[in-house]
Amino acid sequence: MPFTNETDILSIPAVLAAENHNTNVLVTIILTVILVAVGATVVFRREEPKKVPEFQEPPVLPSKVPFIGHLIGMLRWQVGYMQMLSSKCPSWPAFTLRIGAARIYVICDPSLIQAAYRNAKTFDFGSFVVESSERLFQISEHGMKIIRGETTPGYDPNGPFLNGNNGKSFLNENHRIMVDTLSPGPALRSLNRAVLDRVAGSLNDIDSTEGKFGLYRWMRDIITHASAEAIYGPNNPFSGNPKLVEDLWHFEADMTLLMLQFMPTFIAPKAYHARTAIRNAFEEYYANGHDKEASILIQTHLASCKKWGFGDSDIANFEVSTLFLATTNTVSTSFWQLSYILSDPELLDAIRAEVEPIIKRQNSPIVGEEVAVMDITLFQTQCPLLVSTFHETLRLVGSATSVRSVVAPANLKANSNTFSLQSPAVIQLPSGITHSSPAIWGPDVNSFNPTRFLASTKATLDKETKRKQIQGYFPFGGGKHLCPGRHFATAEILSFVTALVTGFDIEGSHVPERAFQKLGTGVRKPMGDVDVGIKRREGWEGVKWCFDLGGQEVNFSTLAGGSDEVEE
Ligand code: HEM
Incomplete structure (x- = not known):
C-alpha cells in the first residue's frame, strides 16, 4: 500500500493548520536532538532487533525529511500529528513510522487496538513509567533503583523487565494499589463522598453577585480543590493556597518540556518553579503528619513507598503526578460536557x-x-441522555494516545488483519484517530450528537458498525493500564454538571474552539476561556446542594466502560 504522493503526507489538514500553537523553532530543534537521543536509548537499550518474517510489518509511511521527518512532525503537531497522518490513509489499519533506525507502529483499526491492549506482556507500559519518573518527577538515583525493580529480592538483571507484568516490584504493587483503591468498594466510596461534599460546598457558596468570570478556570479551581481535599484530606497543601493551584496548572502546561531535562529554567521556567513549589509543600505536609487524614489511596501508597525504602524527598516528588492525573482530564471533560449541554x-x-x-x-x-x-446511584438507570452526552463529549474531546513498547517480536492479529511487529519498537494507540473516524461514526462525526450513545440509537446500527464503535471508543485507554480513576472521574463529572444545569442559569456560555493539543494531554483544552455569569435558577434559589451515594456501592463500571482484563 505505497503512498503515491509524498507531498500529501506532510501537507496539513485545514482543521489542524488553523489551530494555535506556540512551539518555537529553538525549542523544536532542541527537542528534536534530545528526543532522538531519548528514543534511541529507550529503543536500543534492551535487545537487538529480531525479525519475524511470518507476516508483513504495517506499511511504512514515508516522510519528506529523511530519518527525522516524523520526529519533527510529532514535535510540531504533537498529539494531532497521528490524526493528520491517518487522515491521509484512512483505510490503513496500521502504519509504521521510521525515525532513524527506530520504529513506531501506529495502530488505527479498532480490533487491532483492542488486541494490542489485551497483550500487556508483549506490549509493555512499564518502561515509559520508569522513563517519566526519572525525567519528570526528579526521583533520586536510589529511588530509581527501586522503580526499576533493582532492589527487589532475587532481582535478575537478565530477567523480564520490572520482574514481569505481575511479579514482585514496586511499580506492580503501586499499580495494584491504584486499581484496588479506585475500584468500586469502600475506599472509592469515601473518596467520592469527600470530593462531592467539597463540590457541594462550592455550589452552595454561589450567589448572584459574582459578576462575570471564566467558566473553565472556575470549574478547574473547584475540581482541583475538591480532588486535593478528597485525596489528601482537609490539611492538604492546596487548601487556602490558590498560588499552588496555579502552580499545578503551570506544571501541567509545560511538563513535556520538563521531561527533556534541558535548561528547564530557560525553556519552561513556570513549570519548573511550580514543580519545586508543589514538591516542597508536600514535603511539609508529610513532615507535619497531615497524611493521617488522607484517603485510603494515599495511606496505602505511602505505606508501600516506605516499605520499598523510598526517602521522604522522593515520596514528596511523587505527589505532583497523583494530583495531576486526578484533575487534568476531569476538569476539561466537565467543562466541555457542560458547554455542549448549555449550547443547545x-x-x-x-x-x-x-x-x-x-x-x-x-x-x-x-x-x-x-x-x-x-x-x-441513579445516573445509570434514569439518566440515559445525560450519560450519552458524557460519552459523546469524551469521544469528541478525548484523544489520549496510549503508548507501549514492544518487548518481544510479536504478531498483532484481529479479524482479517495480521501484522508482524519487531522488537524493540514503540506502538501508539491514538484514540484521536478512531474517535474522529467517519467510517466508524458516520458523516456527522465532527458534530456533537447528544443521542449517539443512547441504547435506542445503537440499536439502529448494523452489527459491524456497532462492533467498531465499541472497540474504537476508548477515552480511558485499555488493558492492564486502563485508567483506574475512571469511576471516580465519572461520578465527579456527572454530579457536578448535573447540579449546575439543574440549579443554575449560566449566561454567556458557548462552545469555544479547541486549543492546540500538546503531547501528554488526554482531553483537549478550550482555546482561551468563556466569560459567563451565574445565578440560581428560579425555584432553586435557596437550596443547599448535597449528593447521596445511596445505600449500595456506586458502580460506575457500565458508565465509565472498559474492563481491565488482559492476557498475562
Ligand atoms: C475524564 C477523566 C479521565 C480520563 C479521560 C482519563 C484517561 C486516562 C488514560 C487515557 C490513561 C492511560 C491508559 C492507557 O494507556 O491505557 C489514564 C491512566 C491513568 N489515570 Fe486516568 N483519566 C481520567 C481521570 C483520572 C482520575 C480522576 C484519576 C485518579 C484519581 C486517574 C488516574 C489514572 C492513573 C493512576 C493512570 C495510570 C494507570 C496505569 O499506569 O496503569 N485518571 N487515564
Whole structure:
C-alpha cells in the first residue's frame, strides 16, 4: 500500500493548520536532538532487533525529511500529528513510522487496538513509567533503583523487565494499589463522598453577585480543590493556597518540556518553579503528619513507598503526578460536557427534565434549610441522555494516545488483519484517530450528537458498525493500564454538571474552539476561556446542594466502560 504522493503526507489538514500553537523553532530543534537521543536509548537499550518474517510489518509511511521527518512532525503537531497522518490513509489499519533506525507502529483499526491492549506482556507500559519518573518527577538515583525493580529480592538483571507484568516490584504493587483503591468498594466510596461534599460546598457558596468570570478556570479551581481535599484530606497543601493551584496548572502546561531535562529554567521556567513549589509543600505536609487524614489511596501508597525504602524527598516528588492525573482530564471533560449541554436549549430542557426526578427536595432539620439531594446511584438507570452526552463529549474531546513498547517480536492479529511487529519498537494507540473516524461514526462525526450513545440509537446500527464503535471508543485507554480513576472521574463529572444545569442559569456560555493539543494531554483544552455569569435558577434559589451515594456501592463500571482484563 505505497503512498503515491509524498507531498500529501506532510501537507496539513485545514482543521489542524488553523489551530494555535506556540512551539518555537529553538525549542523544536532542541527537542528534536534530545528526543532522538531519548528514543534511541529507550529503543536500543534492551535487545537487538529480531525479525519475524511470518507476516508483513504495517506499511511504512514515508516522510519528506529523511530519518527525522516524523520526529519533527510529532514535535510540531504533537498529539494531532497521528490524526493528520491517518487522515491521509484512512483505510490503513496500521502504519509504521521510521525515525532513524527506530520504529513506531501506529495502530488505527479498532480490533487491532483492542488486541494490542489485551497483550500487556508483549506490549509493555512499564518502561515509559520508569522513563517519566526519572525525567519528570526528579526521583533520586536510589529511588530509581527501586522503580526499576533493582532492589527487589532475587532481582535478575537478565530477567523480564520490572520482574514481569505481575511479579514482585514496586511499580506492580503501586499499580495494584491504584486499581484496588479506585475500584468500586469502600475506599472509592469515601473518596467520592469527600470530593462531592467539597463540590457541594462550592455550589452552595454561589450567589448572584459574582459578576462575570471564566467558566473553565472556575470549574478547574473547584475540581482541583475538591480532588486535593478528597485525596489528601482537609490539611492538604492546596487548601487556602490558590498560588499552588496555579502552580499545578503551570506544571501541567509545560511538563513535556520538563521531561527533556534541558535548561528547564530557560525553556519552561513556570513549570519548573511550580514543580519545586508543589514538591516542597508536600514535603511539609508529610513532615507535619497531615497524611493521617488522607484517603485510603494515599495511606496505602505511602505505606508501600516506605516499605520499598523510598526517602521522604522522593515520596514528596511523587505527589505532583497523583494530583495531576486526578484533575487534568476531569476538569476539561466537565467543562466541555457542560458547554455542549448549555449550547443547545432543547437538550438543556430535556436533561433538566431527565435529572430532576433523581433530586429530592426536602427540609433539613440539620441545616434548617431546604436541601436538594441528588441520588448519584441513579445516573445509570434514569439518566440515559445525560450519560450519552458524557460519552459523546469524551469521544469528541478525548484523544489520549496510549503508548507501549514492544518487548518481544510479536504478531498483532484481529479479524482479517495480521501484522508482524519487531522488537524493540514503540506502538501508539491514538484514540484521536478512531474517535474522529467517519467510517466508524458516520458523516456527522465532527458534530456533537447528544443521542449517539443512547441504547435506542445503537440499536439502529448494523452489527459491524456497532462492533467498531465499541472497540474504537476508548477515552480511558485499555488493558492492564486502563485508567483506574475512571469511576471516580465519572461520578465527579456527572454530579457536578448535573447540579449546575439543574440549579443554575449560566449566561454567556458557548462552545469555544479547541486549543492546540500538546503531547501528554488526554482531553483537549478550550482555546482561551468563556466569560459567563451565574445565578440560581428560579425555584432553586435557596437550596443547599448535597449528593447521596445511596445505600449500595456506586458502580460506575457500565458508565465509565472498559474492563481491565488482559492476557498475562
Ligand atoms: C475524564 C477523566 C479521565 C480520563 C479521560 C482519563 C484517561 C486516562 C488514560 C487515557 C490513561 C492511560 C491508559 C492507557 O494507556 O491505557 C489514564 C491512566 C491513568 N489515570 Fe486516568 N483519566 C481520567 C481521570 C483520572 C482520575 C480522576 C484519576 C485518579 C484519581 C486517574 C488516574 C489514572 C492513573 C493512576 C493512570 C495510570 C494507570 C496505569 O499506569 O496503569 N485518571 N487515564
